[in-house]
Amino acid sequence: MSQAVSHLWRHWTRFAGWCGILLLSSPAFSGGPLKVAGVSYFNSSSKGTPLTWSASNVTYYTDLGDLSPVLKQTDANAFVADAFSRWTGVASASLTVVNGGSLAEDVNGGNVSSSGAGLTLPADILPTATNKPVAIVYDYDGAVTEALLGTGSSDPSFCLTNSTYGGPDAYSTDGHFVHALVVINGRCAATSASLADLKYHLTRTLGRVLGLDWSQLNGNVITGNPPPKAEDYSGFPLMHPQDPLCSSVTTCLRNTGVANMDDRAALSRLYPKTGSATGAIRGSVYFVDAHGNKTQPMQGVNIVARWMDPASGLTSGQYAASCVSGFRFRGNAGNAVTGYTDATGNRFDQFGSDDTSLEGSFDLSGLEFPDGRKTATYQISVEAIDPNFTGSLGVGPYDYGQVQPAGTFTAVNVTVNSGATTNQDIVMQGSAAIATDLREPSSFASPAPVPAAGDWTASLNGYGDADYYSFSGHANNSLSILVTAIDGSTTISADGTTGLATTNKAMPLIGIWDAGSVAGSPPPAFVGQPFNSLQLGVTRLDALILGDSGFIVGIADLRGDGRPDFRYRARIFYGDTVQPSRISAQGGSLLTIQGLGFRVGTTVAVGIANSGTLSVVANQIQSIAPPGADGVQDVTLTDPLTGAASVISGGLMMGAGPADSVILLQGSNPATPVGGVSQNPFRVRVVQSDGVTPVAGATVQLSASPVNVQFAACGGATTCSVLSGPNGEVSSVITPTATGTYTLKASLAPLTYTTPSFVQGTLSAISSSLIFRWSTSCAGRRATVHSPCL
Amino acid sequence: MPNLVYHSRGLMQRKVRPRVLALLLAAGLPMMASGPTYAKELRVGPPIVLNPVVQRWMRFAGLIFRGTVTSIGPATSPLAGSPAVVEVTFHVDYGVRGVRSGAKLTVREWAGPWLTHPRYRVGERVFTVLYQPNAAGITSEVAGTGALRVNRFGNVAVPTAWLIDSDNEGEDSTATQGPLAPGTRLVGTTALVRQIRARPQPNQPVQP
Numbered sequence: 001m002s003q004a005v006s007h008l009w010r011h012w013t014r015f016a017g018w019c020g021i022l023l024l025s026s027p028a029f030s031g032g033p034l035k036v037a038g039v040s041y042f043n044s045s046s047k048g049t050p051l052t053w054s055a056s057n058v059t060y061y062t063d064l065g066d067l068s069p070v071l072k073q074t075d076a077n078a079f080v081a082d083a084f085s086r087w088t089g090v091a092s093a094s095l096t097v098v099n100g101g102s103l104a105e106d107v108n109g110g111n112v113s114s115s116g117a118g119l120t121l122p123a124d125i126l127p128t129a130t131n132k133p134v135a136i137v138y139d140y141d142g143a144v145t146e147a148l149l150g151t152g153s154s155d156p157s158f159c160l161t162n163s164t165y166g167g168p169d170a171y172s173t174d175g176h177f178v179h180a181l182v183v184i185n186g187r188c189a190a191t192s193a194s195l196a197d198l199k200y201h202l203t204r205t206l207g208r209v210l211g212l213d214w215s216q217l218n219g220n221v222i223t224g225n226p227p228p229k230a231e232d233y234s235g236f237p238l239m240h241p242q243d244p245l246c247s248s249v250t251t252c253l254r255n256t257g258v259a260n261m262d263d264r265a266a267l268s269r270l271y272p273k274t275g276s277a278t279g280a281i282r283g284s285v286y287f288v289d290a291h292g293n294k295t296q297p298m299q300g301v302n303i304v305a306r307w308m309d310p311a312s313g314l315t316s317g318q319y320a321a322s323c324v325s326g327f328r329f330r331g332n333a334g335n336a337v338t339g340y341t342d343a344t345g346n347r348f349d350q351f352g353s354d355d356t357s358l359e360g361s362f363d364l365s366g367l368e369f370p371d372g373r374k375t376a377t378y379q380i381s382v383e384a385i386d387p388n389f390t391g392s393l394g395v396g397p398y399d400y401g402q403v404q405p406a407g408t409f410t411a412v413n414v415t416v417n418s419g420a421t422t423n424q425d426i427v428m429q430g431s432a433a434i435a436t437d438l439r440e441p442s443s444f445a446s447p448a449p450v451p452a453a454g455d456w457t458a459s460l461n462g463y464g465d466a467d468y469y470s471f472s473g474h475a476n477n478s479l480s481i482l483v484t485a486i487d488g489s490t491t492i493s494a495d496g497t498t499g500l501a502t503t504n505k506a507m508p509l510i511g512i513w514d515a516g517s518v519a520g521s522p523p524p525a526f527v528g529q530p531f532n533s534l535q536l537g538v539t540r541l542d543a544l545i546l547g548d549s550g551f552i553v554g555i556a557d558l559r560g561d562g563r564p565d566f567r568y569r570a571r572i573f574y575g576d577t578v579q580p581s582r583i584s585a586q587g588g589s590l591l592t593i594q595g596l597g598f599r600v601g602t603t604v605a606v607g608i609a610n611s612g613t614l615s616v617v618a619n620q621i622q623s624i625a626p627p628g629a630d631g632v633q634d635v636t637l638t639d640p641l642t643g644a645a646s647v648i649s650g651g652l653m654m655g656a657g658p659a660d661s662v663i664l665l666q667g668s669n670p671a672t673p674v675g676g677v678s679q680n681p682f683r684v685r686v687v688q689s690d691g692v693t694p695v696a697g698a699t700v701q702l703s704a705s706p707v708n709v710q711f712a713a714c715g716g717a718t719t720c721s722v723l724s725g726p727n728g729e730v731s732s733v734i735t736p737t738a739t740g741t742y743t744l745k746a747s748l749a750p751l752t753y754t755t756p757s758f759v760q761g762t763l764s765a766i767s768s769s770l771i772f773r774w775s776t777s778c779a780g781r782r783a784t785v786h787s788p789c790l
Numbered sequence: 791m792p793n794l795v796y797h798s799r800g801l802m803q804r805k806v807r808p809r810v811l812a813l814l815l816a817a818g819l820p821m822m823a824s825g826p827t828y829a830k831e832l833r834v835g836p837p838i839v840l841n842p843v844v845q846r847w848m849r850f851a852g853l854i855f856r857g858t859v860t861s862i863g864p865a866t867s868p869l870a871g872s873p874a875v876v877e878v879t880f881h882v883d884y885g886v887r888g889v890r891s892g893a894k895l896t897v898r899e900w901a902g903p904w905l906t907h908p909r910y911r912v913g914e915r916v917f918t919v920l921y922q923p924n925a926a927g928i929t930s931e932v933a934g935t936g937a938l939r940v941n942r943f944g945n946v947a948v949p950t951a952w953l954i955d956s957d958n959e960g961e962d963s964t965a966t967q968g969p970l971a972p973g974t975r976l977v978g979t980t981a982l983v984r985q986i987r988a989r990p991q992p993n994q995p996v997q998p
Contacts, residue, residue: 150921529913
């Protein structure tokens with residue numbers, strides 16, 4: 001976000017802040033409350049308190065216009081009042097809702113506009129209009145909806161989702177809602193037949209206005225598994241996250257907007273009524289240690305209480321309530337990798353308490369006594385929250401990503417008495433799947449060294465835990481860091497550790513800091529999205545190191561969470577050095593590559609040529625170099641299974657290096673007859689930049705101008721490339737095929753270097769008649785042309 | 791389409807090497823970002839048929855695409871006292887309607903729905919169906935269905951309610967090598983797009 005844009009946004013929100021309200025997005029907290037005050041923005045005394053309307057009193061204001069042809073303004077007001085009454089009628093809750101009058105206008109397309117300049121709404125329905133705390137807009141022709149949600153959004157095809165919408169949009173620092181907006185799409189009230197569904201949707205939206213979150217209970221009503229019975233429908237919460245696709249949802253769900261027991265219980269927790277004839281079960285969910293003792297509280301478990309009918313001895317589908325453990329605790333406070341503020345610059349920790357004693361707590365108050373007695377038995381069971389219930393469908397504190405509960409819990413029966421609270425903790429047996437985390441302690445200031453093999457198992461254990469590891473790398477090398485979230489299963493993986501990859505536990509993020517960075521500083525390189533690789537449960541960061549340095553690798557959960565079941569396998573795949581660092585361009589040399597995180601199957605390439613691998617252990621690969629071009633070569637290591645890759649940039653010199661040169665050892669000859677062999681070989685040596693140290697295996701191109709000579713080293717060809725010998729030398733006798741004076745040339749790796757080092761010699765070729773005359777004096781020596789015939 | 795920002799980058803290829811490239815300096819350490827990351831799309835399960843209600847919804851959509859959220863922020867020009875508007879920018883790797891594959895797409899949403907829950911997260915891979923943006927460039931997800939999750943193979947987790955005779959039992963494990971949320975079924979992007987473009991058949995029932 002640019003500073004200018006950020007400034008505009010903050011200006012707007014600060015304006016709201018001056019009014020003592022908060023207008024921004026953040027996760028909800030469920031199992032009852034839509035929001036819970038956190039540690040920022042709200043007063044410290046409000047921390048951990050579900051947000052409600054102050055004094056349990058809601059005053060709403062309605063549109064001056066009609067809602068639809070069949071719901072004139074007066075009728076619409078009655079319609080709204082009836083929908084509110086579905087909540088105010090809950091006997092166990094103390095809630096007052098008052099119609100404060102009308103808005104100042106008929107809110108319609110005339111005063112709601114969207115243009116290139118933006119969106120304009122009447123002032124008294126904006127979040128800042130706290131003198132009209134709840135604004136109810138009658139969108140007669142859908143123009144308001146079209147302005148807020150987009151073109152076509154008011155069409156009756158969308159009455160399932162867009163007939164009513166809105167919710168709280170401003171909060172006070174003392175933990176109360178101070179404004180909410182509700183829009184009712186008049187196109188969904190076009191006929192009398194449509195009003196039942198509209199009332200249902202409106203009641204749900206008003207439930208959100210009152211501070212209720214979505215709830216998960218009797219999910220078989222939606223999934224059909226097991227087939228729902230009538231009592232399941234009767235207990236299905238009005239505040240379920242998502243409606244089925246139905247031509248008439250009230251018919252499908254057999255609910256015309258009636259708060260069922262789960263809704264009633266949730267409302268009574270927000271607006272408790274003294275002397276209510278209900279009971280409560282409260283407690284906390286816990287992990288266990290190896291001995292079965294309670295340890296850390298467990299968040300995000302749906303706790304379900306079902307009345308046991310004494311007549312049948314069976315649990316009830318109708319009289320049931322649920323609560324998500326840790327509903328008052330934060331579900332996302334940010335993390336060390338991506339930071340602690342959302343995309344609009346607001347702190348995540350403004351919602352949800354940081355008191356870890358609340359991390360597993362649940363509150364099943366509002367339990368009713370259907371048979372009129374003063375005591376009842378409720379069966380308590382646990383279930384996972386549907387992983388789909390995140391974001392706008394979020395249930396519970398983990399609405400950035402649900403967590404599969406660890407361990408099991410056998411349902412228990414609990415006696416509940418009217419007006420009393422029964423304490424019942426839930427201990428999840430088998431949740432202590434991990435051994436001691438051998439990588440702890442680690443901190444940003446004192447990171448643990450990366451294990452020698454570059455491959456380890458650890459956990460983000462303890463709320464807010466983030467793990468840090470120290471590591472050193474060489475400039476221009478690249479690496480991959482892989483973190484696999486694993487579950488608590490006892491299945492043994494390929495590396496001998498237990499646990500299967502999962503996306504339902506930790507959501508690992510990876511960051512890298514330069515050693516010596518200030519704690520709390522943002523990582524210059526990071527992965528901000530968990531599970532970004534093609535492997536299940538794997539987050540991968542690929543990085544290029546631009547300078548020799550030590551680094552800190554940080555691993556954190558997206559939500560900033562830490563639990564005993566947040567295990568992970570980490571691996572740094574990094575090639576550090578190659579020995580020898582210089583080999584012949586011919587290849588065939590044994591290469592020893594040192595690094596981290598190697599596994600069987602790791603492939604090696606020198607330049608663009610694959611290299612044969614002889615052996616692989618975690619820190620070392622032995623490989624046979626392929627033939628290659630002269631010059632500096634990258635050595636690329638790849639793990640095909642994971643896609644991890646590491647490049648040792650310029651890790652290997654093959655043949656001639658860029659600073660090498662070729663020197664002339666022998667470049668002259670006496671005149672040589674055509675068809676005869678030069679008396680002296682054309683002899684050069686490849687040396688390093690010191691001019692002395694010979695270079696073996698470097699490519700030297702031999703050529704002549706004109707081309708009418710044959711190089712013996714080339715098998716009689718007029719030109720070729722040969723490799724320098726162990727002493728760095730290349731030598732060849734020459735046979736001219738025509739008379740003339742030839743320039744002999746030895747170029748060092750001309751295919752690699754655009755201006756290669758080269759040396760030149762000369763050869764003078766004379767005609768064969770001269771040879772004949774001359775040879776008569778040298779009779780019998782023509783066969784020994786390597787020796788001069790002087 | 792006013793107020794939509796298109797920056798075609800010519801990235802027509804949909805198979806981009808899956809990697810997040812990061813640059814580290816010895817000091818100072820600048821950061822880098824991620825790109826779209828999909829393997830070859832897997833064929834998943836039996837053929838699908840969209841519920842006619844959903845097909846009707848699709849007809850209202852002005853923007854349909856698969857992409858990655860690259861940034862979220864406030865709109866650039868909120869009027870004083872006007873409701874907040876959020877800008878979301880995507881890298882579109884599979885444009886279906888209203889946007890090309892490879893384009894950078896910025897849309898605006900009224901901030902109201904963001905007040906209670908996050909709508910998107912930077913880095914998230916989604917298949918999104920949006921209304922035609924209005925004159926202010928404001929849009930939202932059709933039928934409030936939310937952005938459908940996309941897995942690492944580019945397959946879309948479609949609510950089973952969107953499908954006729956959908957049966958998601960036993961077809962997810964091999965395709966995803968992992969759990970699939972109940973109430974959703976993995977559908978290949980290509981198959982889903984084919985259904986989105988198909989005309990509803992008159993005899994198809996509306997559930998239930």
